[in-house]
Amino acid sequence: MASIVVLGTGFAGNTAALNLKKALGGKHDVVVVSPRKNFSYVPSLVWVGIGSMQPEKTQFNLEPVYKKHGIIFKEGAAVEIHPDSQDQYVVVKYLDGRTEQVKYDYLINATGPKLNYAATPGLGPDAGYSDSICTLPHSVKTRDNYFKALEKMKQGKRQRFVVGTGHGTATCQGAAFEYIHNLEFDLNSRGLRNMADITWISNEFALGDFGVGGVIMKKNGHLVSGKLFAESTFLEKGIKWVERAHVRKVEEGSLDYVNIEGKEGKLDFDFAMLIPPFAGVPIAYIDKDGNDIKSQLCVPSGFMKVDADYASAAKPFEEWKSSDWPKKYNNPVYKNIFAAGIAFAPPHPISKPFKAPDGTLIVASPPRTGMASGIIGHTVALSIIDMIKKGAEEPTQHASMTEFGAICITSMGKSMTRGSAALITMDPVVPNYEKYKFGRNLNYTFGDIGLAGHWVKYMLHYLFMWKMKGKFLWQFIPD
Amino acid sequence: MEEKSVKDLNEYVPYSKEARSFMSPTKYSVFIRTFIPWQLAKFVYYNLKMLFVLSKGHGQFLDK
Structure with missing residues (x-):
């Protein structure tokens, strides 16, 4: 009997656990370890943060799901991994302080990110002056602060909103882009738009970069840059923007930034929603002699090394190749340890660094x-x-981000009759300039804005909640 | 780099020093975005388009 331990209950971890148990049945153990027993549908947290969706609609308890499927669930945090052969186990620390050694034959690290607010002084809702929509508690707090700003506007006090990224290396610009548009839409719906100044700040080289190097798409007989689309949405809605910026510090009511030209600036705000940079979840990696071997398994930011070419990070942007990206997601030293989702270390950014x-x-x-x-x-x-059923010594499946495509639906207002969303498909996620002139297959790369996009996003919310709950025919819903 | 503002349309004046590429939706485009019969057709089209992208992405599993 083999034991597969999955760390994390997000999209990667939950998808892996459900598929493993379905295929392996009762002959092997699938153990999920997470300090949170709730699955959180993160794409809808943007609506929680604006008050247009109830928090409980984005959550459900995983314990009954795992019980039904025969998956063992341990509600605790993985604090140590001991990867040496004959001694492979994870140390799980429970909420009451107890610890347990959980042995594994295969380990999937799908912990997601640590939200690294500490990278920017004053950033974040816990010890800083900005809000965030990265977790449900943070989204609820963001919503409450937004409602306070609404009250002030109703009393005739003009409010300044700043939305974007809170560090030069942050990601998830798409989530911030959704939030700023939902904010503008909600203010419009409440008749308060004329009482608000809305400003975007981001580390993207240009609007529409989204950390994927931007998108070129076919539109009305032309090849068009996604930058134009992103800019047009801001121009249409009277949103100002600052790009190519690193936020140096956030203080009560203001933030300081510097851009790639070295110019410094300051933005004053009454409400700021800023996405933090991500880092790997802090876990200790210890060999059989008790030595810290984290450097063998992780890059300095804490994300886990997999079958990527990390030496390529030292090369200039123009020399980056599709083969730099991982395909099978197992660690090169400890081949029975995999990393999935945000937990794996990309070889380098997708966008050009400055x-x-x-x-x-x-x-x-x-x-x-x-x-x-x-x-x-x-x-x-x-x-x-x-590997378990057929005795394969190496991972048999591959899915490089330079091979598979993705669908991104960016909400721009939640209403079944007046709402809209930008629907973007890109193939592949990471531009492959060796294969495609513009980096992507233009037959599968497109973008559009409209109400139908909102319907799709709304449909996917319920579809994926169904799938993640492992309900009837869940396996036929695509990832 | 300067903070750009929609009020500063000089950035979009052709031949000016700071001329930029420019796109903004017309009234027709804004109308059609929430015109329900058209959006229903788009909804069907989007779902078909997504299925193509999904089928291609998931084909990686079969291609060993």
Whole structure:
């Protein structure tokens, strides 16, 4: 009997656990370890943060799901991994302080990110002055602060909103882009738009970069840059913007930034929603002699090394290749340890990095959305199933981000009759300039804005909640 | 780099020093975005388009 331990219950971890158990049945153990027993549908947290969706609609308890499927669930945090052969286990620390050694034959690290608010002084809702929509508690707090700003506007006090990224290497610009448009839409719906100044700040080189190097798409007989589309939405709605910026510090009511040309600026705000940079979840990696071997398994930011070419990061942007990106997602030293979703270390950014004159790195980090995380989690699960059932010594399945495409639906207002969303498909996620002139297959790369996009986003919310609950025919819903 | 504002349309004046590429939706485009019969057709089209992208992405599993 083999034991597969999955760390994390997000898109990657939950997809992997459900697929593993479905294929392996009762002959093998699938153990999920997470400090949170709730699945959180992160793409809809933007609506929670604006008050247009109830928090409980984005959550459900995983314990009954795992009980039904025969998956063992341990509600605790993985604090140590001991990867040496004959001694492979994870140390799980429970909420009451107890610890347990959980042995594994295969390990999937799908912990997601640590939200690294500490990278920018004053950033974040816990110890800083900005809000965030990265977790449900943060989204609820953001909503409450937004409602306070609404009250002030109703009393005739003009409010300044700043939305974007809170560090030069942050990712998830798409989430911030959704939030700023939902904010504008909601203010319009309430008749308060004329009482608000809305400003976007981002580390993207240009609007529409989204950490994927931007998108070129076919539109009305032309090849068009996604930058034009993104800019047009801001121009249409009277949103100002600052791009190529690293936020140096956030204080009560203001933030300081520097851009890639070294110019410094300051934005005053009454409400700021800023996405933090991500880092790997802090876990200790210890060999059989008790030595710290984290450097063998992780890059300095804490994300896990997999079968990517990390030496390529030292090369200039123009020399980056599709082969730099991982395909099978297992660690090169400990081949039975996999990383899926945000937990794996990309070899380098997708977008071109720049530095401010003082050396500050400014680049939108690679996003790993729910769809990409789900596909990678599924791929890793299928490889492990082959390794167990067929005795394969190496992972058998591959899914490089330079091979598979992704669908991104960016909400721009939640209403079934007046709402809209930008629907963008890109194939592949990481531009492959060796294969395609513009980096992507233009037959599968397109974008559009409209009400139908909102319907699709709304449909996917319920579809994926169904799938993640492992309900009837869940396996036929794509990742 | 300067903070750009929609009020500063000089950025979009052709031949000016700071001329930029420019796109903004017309009234027709804004109308059609929420015109329900057209959006229903788009909804069907989007779902078909997504299925193509999904089928291609998931084909990686089969291509060993």
